[in-house]
Amino acid sequence: MVRLGTGIGxxxxxxxxxxxxxxxxxxxxxxxxxxxxxVPDALRRLRERGTTxxxxxxxxxxxxxxxxxxxRLRALAERAEALGSPLVTEHIAFVRAGGPLTASAAIEAxxxxxxxxxxxxxxxxxxxxxxxxxxxxxxxxVENIAALISWPGEEMTEGQFLAELVERTGVRLLIDVANLHxxxxxxxxxxxxxxxxxxxxxxxxxxxxxxxxxxxxxxxSHAHPVxxxxxxxxxxxxxxxxxPGVLLERDEDFPAAGELADELDAxxxxxxxGAVVGMAEEAAAAVTASxxxxxxxxxxxxxxxRxxxxxxxxxxxAVRERLALAQTSLLSALVGxxxxxxxxxxxxxxxxxxxxxxxxxxxxxxxxxxxxEILGTGYRPAFARYADGRPMTGGYRRDAxxxxxxxxxxxxxxxxAARRRLTLWWQERSGPAPLASHPAARLARRVRLALSxxxxx
Numbered sequence: 001m002v003r004l005g006t007g008i009g010x011x012x013x014x015x016x017x018x019x020x021x022x023x024x025x026x027x028x029x030x031x032x033x034x035x036x037x038x039v040p041d042a043l044r045r046l047r048e049r050g051t052t053x054x055x056x057x058x059x060x061x062x063x064x065x066x067x068x069x070x071x072r073l074r075a076l077a078e079r080a081e082a083l084g085s086p087l088v089t090e091h092i093a094f095v096r097a098g099g100p101l102t103a104s105a106a107i108e109a110x111x112x113x114x115x116x117x118x119x120x121x122x123x124x125x126x127x128x129x130x131x132x133x134x135x136x137x138x139x140x141x142v143e144n145i146a147a148l149i150s151w152p153g154e155e156m157t158e159g160q161f162l163a164e165l166v167e168r169t170g171v172r173l174l175i176d177v178a179n180l181h182x183x184x185x186x187x188x189x190x191x192x193x194x195x196x197x198x199x200x201x202x203x204x205x206x207x208x209x210x211x212x213x214x215x216x217x218x219x220x221s222h223a224h225p226v227x228x229x230x231x232x233x234x235x236x237x238x239x240x241x242x243x244p245g246v247l248l249e250r251d252e253d254f255p256a257a258g259e260l261a262d263e264l265d266a267x268x269x270x271x272x273x274g275a276v277v278g279m280a281e282e283a284a285a286a287v288t289a290s291x292x293x294x295x296x297x298x299x300x301x302x303x304x305x306r307x308x309x310x311x312x313x314x315x316x317x318a319v320r321e322r323l324a325l326a327q328t329s330l331l332s333a334l335v336g337x338x339x340x341x342x343x344x345x346x347x348x349x350x351x352x353x354x355x356x357x358x359x360x361x362x363x364x365x366x367x368x369x370x371x372x373e374i375l376g377t378g379y380r381p382a383f384a385r386y387a388d389g390r391p392m393t394g395g396y397r398r399d400a401x402x403x404x405x406x407x408x409x410x411x412x413x414x415x416x417a418a419r420r421r422l423t424l425w426w427q428e429r430s431g432p433a434p435l436a437s438h439p440a441a442r443l444a445r446r447v448r449l450a451l452s453x454x455x456x457x
Contacts, residue, residue: 200240
């Protein structure tokens with residue numbers, strides 16, 4: 001297992017701070033935000049001084065009913081090769097549903113959603129992971145996600161689900177301790193129990209992130225400071241094993257460099273304190289493992305970890321179809337306004353639906369920053385009205401265009417100057433030729449937008 005050390009999620013907004021932070025051994029980048037042919041200069045300089053870079057995918061949907069898209073796998077492989085990465089990571093989640101398996105329109109979640117911990121879902125996940133492993137040039141590690149909702153009729157705990165996934169595929173694990181805390185608050189799951197059930201030797205590295213609790217629901221925001229309960233879960237993990245790497249995630253509302261440094265120091269303190277205990281417990285476990293075991297105990301342990309299907313047996317189409325129908329029904333209720341599937345907590349579904357809309361609005365604001373600039377404080381309310389019952393069917397850039405089209409079709413915004421600027425923005429991006437990305441072209445666009453606003457005034 002590659003020893004990574006202490007790292008931080010690389011984001012353009014804090015690239016300069018990361019370059020100056022002491023003791024950064026490695027960084028993780030969102031794979032979809034990096035072009036292999038145009039690695040950002042700040043990231044390239046980190047690599048040149050010996051900092052390891054790990055691409056972290058968010059769009060494969062390994063927990064979905066469909067097999068992984070070959071194009072997305074190629075893109076992830078290209079980024080691993082371009083960055084000289086020792087491994088790549090993704091999530092145990094589904095991010096889209098519908099399509100051929102359900103004879104319905106494909107819809108996107110715009111975020112990570114939990115897979116049901118059932119035998120069907122595990123069989124599909126194992127096959128999807130093996131497909132990804134075969135397509136990637138470096139080892140794959142998969143991450144446990146945070147969830148606001150629970151699937152009815154689950155057959156395994158999170159720890160059991162992950163342990164069997166590792167047993168059947170040999171995949172490595174990216175354990176997010178903030179997500180374990182999230183699932184403790186939202187789903188009543190004990191982080192210590194999950195850690196007890198995990199094969200700790202499979203851990204590639206660990207995520208630590210901040211969040212916030214609202215009305216009894218924990219939101220894994222990545223926009224708040226790391227809390228003590230999350231550090232406590234990290235301590236629990238470090239008491240069991242010394243993780244090869246620990247990484248601080250922050251995606252929004254970035255604090256000053258000093259605050260990031262303090263959080264990194266707190267993480268180092270926890271990992272250092274747990275290192276001695278963890279190594280002692282691992283040594284004791286090794287001694288126990290070498291002791292004779294009675295045949296009855298051995299048979300019991302083997303039965304508990306025996307795979308539910310032969311490792312290389314293809315998953316029957318009927319299994320994928322059942323999972324596809326269940327995931328499509330849930331996602332349609334969350335983003336399309338259809339009735340909630342039976343057995344789900346309706347209040348939690350409403351919370352999850354609102355969270356998906358908020359996430360969608362945030363990402364659209366990042367890929368099309370002119371929209372919140374043009375709409376001002378009306379941006380988020382307008383986007384919420386647009387997204388209600390309108391699932392995302394393409395990428396975020398297509399979503400931004402569709403949002404603008406929706407507003408203009410309703411002759412909004414009400415302010416003529418803002419509507420004129422929005423019209424110009426939409427026209428520049430919806431024509432047959434793509435918008436030029438050269439800095440001079442971007443400057444010219446901003447000048448035109450400014451002039452159009454002055455003429456309206």
